[in-house]
Amino acid sequence: MTLIGERLAERQCEACREDSEPVVGVAREEMLAALSDWRVEMIDEVDQLVGDFSFANFVDAMAFANAVGELAENADHHPRLVIEWGSVSVYWWTHTIRSLHLNDFILAARVTALSRE
Amino acid sequence: MTLIGERLAERQCEACREDSEPVVGVAREEMLAALSDWRVEMIDEVDQLVGDFSFANFVDAMAFANAVGELAENADHHPRLVIEWGSVSVYWWTHTIRSLHLNDFILAARVTALSRE
Numbered sequence: 612m613t614l615i616g617e618r619l620a621e622r623q624c625e626a627c628r629e630d631s632e633p634v635v636g637v638a639r640e641e642m643l644a645a646l647s648d649w650r651v652e653m654i655d656e657v658d659q660l661v662g663d664f665s666f667a668n669f670v671d672a673m674a675f676a677n678a679v680g681e682l683a684e685n686a687d688h689h690p691r692l693v694i695e696w697g698s699v700s701v702y703w704w705t706h707t708i709r710s711l712h713l714n715d716f717i718l719a720a721r722v723t724a725l726s727r728e
Numbered sequence: 729m730t731l732i733g734e735r736l737a738e739r740q741c742e743a744c745r746e747d748s749e750p751v752v753g754v755a756r757e758e759m760l761a762a763l764s765d766w767r768v769e770m771i772d773e774v775d776q777l778v779g780d781f782s783f784a785n786f787v788d789a790m791a792f793a794n795a796v797g798e799l800a801e802n803a804d805h806h807p808r809l810v811i812e813w814g815s816v817s818v819y820w821w822t823h824t825i826r827s828l829h830l831n832d833f834i835l836a837a838r839v840t841a842l843s844r845e
């Protein structure tokens with residue numbers, strides 16, 4: 612992970628309101644460039660930050676999903692997790708603004724850090 | 729769950745080979761009728777048995793996903809699990825035959841039983 616990515620992981624999430632600003636334009640491009648595991652996908656008309664992680668088996672995939680779940684619960688911001696044999700995909704977005712908030716990038720960076728432990 | 733559903737849950741999974749028979753026609757309809765939580769959806773050109781389960785929060789959803797994961801690991805047959813805040817969707821299908829095998833219905837019945845514990 613790059614320095615920007617590492618610093619992102621250390622930032623604190625902030626409470627998100629309906630008038631919170633989405634991350635767009637250059638700021639989004641810079642953060643995405645720092646988070647090589649992640650891409651933006653438009654799903655159900657909402658930009659989502661998506662990361663795919665591979666594992667040797669189902670048990671390892673489940674364990675990673677649980678670790679992401681714990682991280683999400685601690686931040687009170689929850690992703691969609693898609694678990695299959697040997698893989699976990701994580702989808703972050705912010706319901707309140709129907710877009711990507713800084714919190715989504717912070718949590719994506721933390722998931723990447725988790726995947727490299 | 730109906731009697732057919734309960735009996736399904738108690739059946740043992742069998743090893744699935746490429747020439748194993750998919751569950752189709754009347755047999756499929758009967759089993760589906762016994763499994764009211766489940767529907768068949770064609771996804772990526774493969775019929776999949778899909779069940780949606782609701783929970784009061786993320787932690788409860790994660791706990792259910794883990795219980796389904798344990799059940800899957802014990803049967804050595806693994807679903808796709810989609811976890812969001814307050815919901816878990818479970819997708820069963822059999823890769824080897826790219827269709828629905830009896831094993832999928834057995835495990836769906838077990839997941840339903842689990843959801844009612």
